[in-house]
Amino acid sequence: VNTDVIGSPGTPPDRLPDGDPPDVAELFRQHHLELVRLALLMVGDRATAEDVVQDTFEQLHRRWHSLRRQTSGLDYARSAVLNRCRSVLRRRGVARRHASRLVAPDWPAADAAVAVEQRSELTGAFGALPRRQREVLALRYFLDLSVADTAATLRISEGTVRSTASRGLAALARILPSVQHQGRAES
Amino acid sequence: VIEMEQRLREELRRITDQVQSGELRPLRAPERGRVRRRRLLLAGAITAGTAIAATAAVVATLLVSTAASPRPVTVPATAPAGLPPFYVVATQSASAGPVQVVVRDTVNGQETGSLTVPNAEGRWAALAGTGDGRHFVVEAASTSGSRFYALSVSADGRPALRLAATYSSTTNPLPNGPMALSPDGTEVALSWTILGPCPAGSPSLGCNDFQIEVLNLVTKATRTWNEYLPSVAFPRYTPGVVSWASNTSLMFTWDRTNSQTADGPASVAIRTINTAAPGNDVTTSAPISIPATVANPTRMTVADQGREIIGTSCAPAGSSTAVLRGTGVARVVELSAADGWAVHQYRTQTTYFRWPARVQVATDTSCMVESVDPSGQYALVLAFGLGRFYDGIYTPMPGFQLYLTNGDPMAQAAW
Numbered sequence: 001v002n003t004d005v006i007g008s009p010g011t012p013p014d015r016l017p018d019g020d021p022p023d024v025a026e027l028f029r030q031h032h033l034e035l036v037r038l039a040l041l042m043v044g045d046r047a048t049a050e051d052v053v054q055d056t057f058e059q060l061h062r063r064w065h066s067l068r069r070q071t072s073g074l075d076y077a078r079s080a081v082l083n084r085c086r087s088v089l090r091r092r093g094v095a096r097r098h099a100s101r102l103v104a105p106d107w108p109a110a111d112a113a114v115a116v117e118q119r120s121e122l123t124g125a126f127g128a129l130p131r132r133q134r135e136v137l138a139l140r141y142f143l144d145l146s147v148a149d150t151a152a153t154l155r156i157s158e159g160t161v162r163s164t165a166s167r168g169l170a171a172l173a174r175i176l177p178s179v180q181h182q183g184r185a186e187s
Numbered sequence: 188v189i190e191m192e193q194r195l196r197e198e199l200r201r202i203t204d205q206v207q208s209g210e211l212r213p214l215r216a217p218e219r220g221r222v223r224r225r226r227l228l229l230a231g232a233i234t235a236g237t238a239i240a241a242t243a244a245v246v247a248t249l250l251v252s253t254a255a256s257p258r259p260v261t262v263p264a265t266a267p268a269g270l271p272p273f274y275v276v277a278t279q280s281a282s283a284g285p286v287q288v289v290v291r292d293t294v295n296g297q298e299t300g301s302l303t304v305p306n307a308e309g310r311w312a313a314l315a316g317t318g319d320g321r322h323f324v325v326e327a328a329s330t331s332g333s334r335f336y337a338l339s340v341s342a343d344g345r346p347a348l349r350l351a352a353t354y355s356s357t358t359n360p361l362p363n364g365p366m367a368l369s370p371d372g373t374e375v376a377l378s379w380t381i382l383g384p385c386p387a388g389s390p391s392l393g394c395n396d397f398q399i400e401v402l403n404l405v406t407k408a409t410r411t412w413n414e415y416l417p418s419v420a421f422p423r424y425t426p427g428v429v430s431w432a433s434n435t436s437l438m439f440t441w442d443r444t445n446s447q448t449a450d451g452p453a454s455v456a457i458r459t460i461n462t463a464a465p466g467n468d469v470t471t472s473a474p475i476s477i478p479a480t481v482a483n484p485t486r487m488t489v490a491d492q493g494r495e496i497i498g499t500s501c502a503p504a505g506s507s508t509a510v511l512r513g514t515g516v517a518r519v520v521e522l523s524a525a526d527g528w529a530v531h532q533y534r535t536q537t538t539y540f541r542w543p544a545r546v547q548v549a550t551d552t553s554c555m556v557e558s559v560d561p562s563g564q565y566a567l568v569l570a571f572g573l574g575r576f577y578d579g580i581y582t583p584m585p586g587f588q589l590y591l592t593n594g595d596p597m598a599q600a601a602w
Contacts, residue, residue, distance in 0.1 A: 037203035046205070050212055055544075090593050091548055105253060141192060142199040169191050177358040 023033045024061050027073050032057075034143070035081050041138045044127065052088060073114035078143075078153045081136055089131065125172050133168035140165055225341040267577050271320025271560050272566055273299065273340045274602040276586050277312060286312040286327065288338065289586055290346050293320060293575065294602065296585040299344025304336055315368040315375070316601035318490075318560040322372040323601055324351070324404070335375060335404060351404040370432045370561050374462075375402045376437050377430040386415055398428050399439060399469055401462060412460055412469040419448055419558075422453070426469055428486055430559075432493030435463040440487050441474050453485050457496060457527065477527045481520060484565035489524065490563030496522040497566050501554035503546045506535065514541040517554045517570035521579075534581050538571040544592045553589045567602050 039049035054175065056077055064073070126134065132154075138160070139150040151158045274293050279286045286304040291297060306312055306327040313326040323338040337351040367376045377400045386393035399412040403599075416423060427440035437460040443450035456474035464471075477484050477498075487498040495518070504514035515538050521531040540546050549571055558567040566576040573587035590597055 023506070032211065033206065033208045037206055040203055040206055041199060054212070066390065087593060122194060123202060126195070126198065137195060138199065141196045142203065169195070172195065173191055 023073065024057070024064055027060070027077065030059055031077065035077060038078065038138060038143065039081050039085055041126075041142060042082065042131075042134065043088050048088055050086045052081055055084055075149075075153055078139075079155070082154070084133065122172065129168055129171055131168060133171065135162055136161055136164040137168045209340055215545050231419045240300045245482070250299075259463070269560075269562065270294065270565055270575075270577065271316075271318065271558075271602040273344055273599055274317065274321050274584065275314065275340070275346070276573075276598055276600045277304070277305070277314040277325060277340065278588070278596045278598040279312060280596045286325065288314075288325065288348075290340050290344050291584070291586050292344060293584075298586065300340075300346045302346050302348055304348065304427070305371070310464075313366050314599040314601050315366050316558050317368050317370050317372045318558060318602065319370075320560075322368070324366070324368045324372075324375055326366060326375075335402065337372070337404060343376060352402060352407050352563045354402060354409075367437075369434050371434050373403060374431075374434075375404060376400070376431065376439075377402070378426045378429050378439055385417065395423065395425075397424070397469060398551050399426055399429060399437065399460060401437070410462070410467075412467050413461045414469045425452075426458070427455075428488075430488045432459070432489045435461060436493055437462055437487045438471075438493060440484075454479070455487070455522070457487060457489075460492070467601070475524065477522065477526045478529070481522065481527075481529055483550075486557075487522070488556045488566075490559040490561065490566075492523050492561075495530070495563050496524050496527075497556050497559050497563070498522060499554050499556055499568065499569075499570065501550045503550065513540045513546060514538070515540065515546040515554075515571060517550075519556070519566070519568050519570055519576065533566075533576055533579050534568075534570060536570040536572070540591075548591055549589060557599065560602070565602075567600055569600070573600055 014043050027163070035044070035053045035056070039052040040046055043049055043052065059080060060073065060077055076115065103118045129137070135154060136150060139145045139153060141149075147158050147161050154161070156164075256456055270293055274292050276289050276291065277286050278289070285306050286299065288304055289301045290299050292299055304312060304325050304327055312328060314323060316323040321340050323340070325335065325336045325338050330564045333354045335354065336352060338347045338351075339347050341347070352476045368374070369376070379398055379400075388590050394415045394417055397414045398414070400409055401411075402535060403408050409446075416425075421444070423444045425444065427442050429437055429439040432438050438457055439460070441456040441458045443454045443456070445453045454476065456467070456476045458474050459472040460469065461471075477487070481498070481500050484498050484500050485500050487496050489496050500518040500520055504516045517534075517536040517538070519533040519536075520529050522528065523530050523534065538549070539558045540549065553569055553571055556566055557569055557573070559565070564577060567584075568574060568576060569587070571583075571589065572583055574581050574583045578583075584600075587600055588596055588600055
């Protein structure tokens with residue numbers, strides 16, 4: 001595996017490998033952190049989130065010339081990150097079936113016993129939402145994407161975005177009072 | 188709603204602020220070879236499209252043939268005495284739903300019967316056997332608990348299913364892990380971890396409740412062994428896969444994790460519970476540490492009345508700095524139950540995967556001991572392919588599809 005470093009956040013590379021499109025490096029420089037944070041919301045641990053984004057940029061680099069509109073590289077990267085997060089979550093589920101009976105939601109499945117003291121009630125409730133609702137809420141309220149952009153990123157209709165977001169917020173509102181009543185975050 | 192939106196925004200920001208740009212790993216350069224290879228292929232396509240296409244087809248065929256894809260399996264027609272007569276493969280499609288159970292002759296791998304286990308809610312079912320090749324248990328999981336079906340196989344290989352017990356528990360919302368069936372076929376052992384409140388008197392708010400549970404399929408009674416630890420405590424010890432050394436001796440793995448962000452257990456040990464003795468503490472026996480020389484041990488299974496441990500040791504090939512891209516290594520080892528040291532290494536299976544990312548998937552899901560007969564002479568193992576061992580001789584067995592991608596069915600095997 002070639003492990004040459006081509007850049008790190010905030011420090012764009014001086015020189016790219018021969019023939020590399022400069023826009024990939026620019027995209028990386030501008031959005032690496034944002035994408036890692038998005039992946040973190042999905043998979044729950046930083047190391048996996050970084051791996052997901054690393055793989056995404058590698059894929060983006062290979063396919064850059066074949067993108068229909070290179071200006072949409074960011075949309076492509078966001079979609080790819082979410083796709084890879086889904087794969088990670090599914091793989092964790094399968095691995096868990098073969099390993100031990102960890103009773104915890106997929107998020108953050110990398111550590112089924114994230115300290116309840118360190119997590120707010122809202123964080124726990126967000127992690128307990130279905131994957132699609134988490135994706136929509138993360139795009140809408142973390143990246144502040146519009147309904148249209150969220151729909152385009154997830155390749156679903158705008159109506160589905162609205163209804164999914166509405167259901168997600170309602171679920172959070174339903175969960176939170178019960179958590180507060182119990183005085184602890186449910187895993 | 189607006190208040191909730193605002194709270195959510197602030198909370199997501201708070202979570203993600205834990206990651207700062209200066210802490211991130213730098214991006215690795217993609218492999219240049221891929222770009223150059225693609226250009227060569229494009230140039231070649233212009234000058235000799237037909238020839239390239241033919242070459243690509245041949246290369247693809249060769250790659251697939253060396254990957255862990257299903258291959259015709261030739262099984263010898265004769266087998267040593269004492270071999271469990273049948274093995275069972277339980278398969279559930281990627282879209283969930285019923286579980287298909289197929290019984291196969293252990294000697295020649297031929298299918299002798301099949302049936303469908305109802306699993307209306309579509310969640311995963313687990314499979315375990317006594318090791319005699321005739322008696323099994325299938326767990327069909329649902330949101331409200333599990334149904335345990337006793338599966339018996341007749342002398343001519345026909346399966347029969349009987350609902351043996353239902354298990355309803357609000358503390359068991361995701362019953363999807365391995366389980367073990369006692370040699371006499373009456374008790375099922377399970378292990379899991381639940382994050383919940385601490386016992387009365389604990390100063391901590393949340394505790395991990397590590398549980399080993401035994402369900403008696405005859406009396407329907409359950410018995411639980413626990414260990415509570417504050418959820419912030421590290422190192423953390425987690426009970427894992429269980430197996431029965433005898434009808435009253437239960438052995439389980441004891442994983443040590445050093446930090447919240449650890450990729451896997453730092454070390455693995457084996458502990459024992461005497462189910463005939465009183466008490467409910469999982470830590471009554473001294474742990475037997477597995478030496479670090481057995482890398483990434485998975486699915487340790489005891490046999491021969493607890494005198495030996497059969498396990499797998501699986502990892503991508505190469506080192507952390509020089510990974511052999513696309514290659515995985517699965518080792519099947521016998522360990523001493525007295526001190527955990529390796530006694531025999533039965534098989535080293537090196538497999539090339541056409542898609543490199545599948546090495547880790549295969550390591551996680553397709554490398555384990557599925558079943559060991561009570562004598563410890565015969566083992567049914569998954570080492571990037573299903574096979575059986577006898578006296579150090581490995582024989583591949585048919586009827587099992589590996590889980591390598593999201594669309595693949597999920598399967599387990601037992602005898």
